[in-house]
Amino acid sequence: MDFRDxxxxxxxxVLLTDRAGRILxxxxxxDARSEPGWTMPGGGVEFDESLQDAAVREAYEETGYHVALGPLLADHHFTVGATAxxxxFRSQRFIFEATITGGELGTTEVDGTTEVARWLPVAExxxxxxxxxxxxxxxxxxxxPTRG
Structure with a gap:
């Protein structure tokens, strides 16, 4: 299938973990297409925005933290067939390593899809x-390795 189709x-x-074995x-x-659940801090890249800028912006909007990005850790995609x-549809997703540089835990976006950000034990x-x-x-x- 051609990309125009x-x-x-x-x-x-962003992937944020701490020394206590938790993930943010x-x-x-x-919404109409997806069930509620836990997800990574991040989201859609705006039309004229770099992947890196989007990751930093989304992290702040959804967690209240300012972050510095590290390397790209993974890229992942999935596809969904046509309906009537x-x-x-192709969803292309990128995960960056990140370090918290400031801010305070709390969602800053207004009328968005994120209700809360929380540190959760990775094992759970x-x-x-x-x-x-x-x-x-x-x-x-x-x-x-775990980062703080």
Missing amino acids: YDTRLAAY LTWFKG DRRP VPALPRADIVDVALTLIEDR
């Missing part, structure tokens, strides 16, 4: 309702 959504996320996740309140009222996350991007992040945690 489907729609694409770019999204950038956000609660997505759900929608073209085929597999039992929680969550987006699949969280599972991508969990595999990354196994392969990297």
Whole structure:
């Protein structure tokens, strides 16, 4: 299928963990296409925005923290076929390592999809309702040292 035959959504996320073995996740309140659940701080890249700028902006909006980005840790995608009222769709997602540089825990976006940000023990996350991007992040945690 040619790239002109489907729609694409770019999204950038940050992976934040602490020395206590916790991960910072956000609660997505759900919408017409997705159930509520825990997800990574991050989201859609604006039309004229870099992946890095989007990750930093989304982290602040959803967690209240200012972050400095580290390296790109993963890229992941999924596709959804066409329906009677929608073209085929590709979601392309990027996860960056990040370090908190300031701010205060609390959601700053207004009328957004995030209700709360919370530090959760990594060991408890597999039992929680969550987006699949969280599972991508969990595999990354196994392969990297914990950062504060």
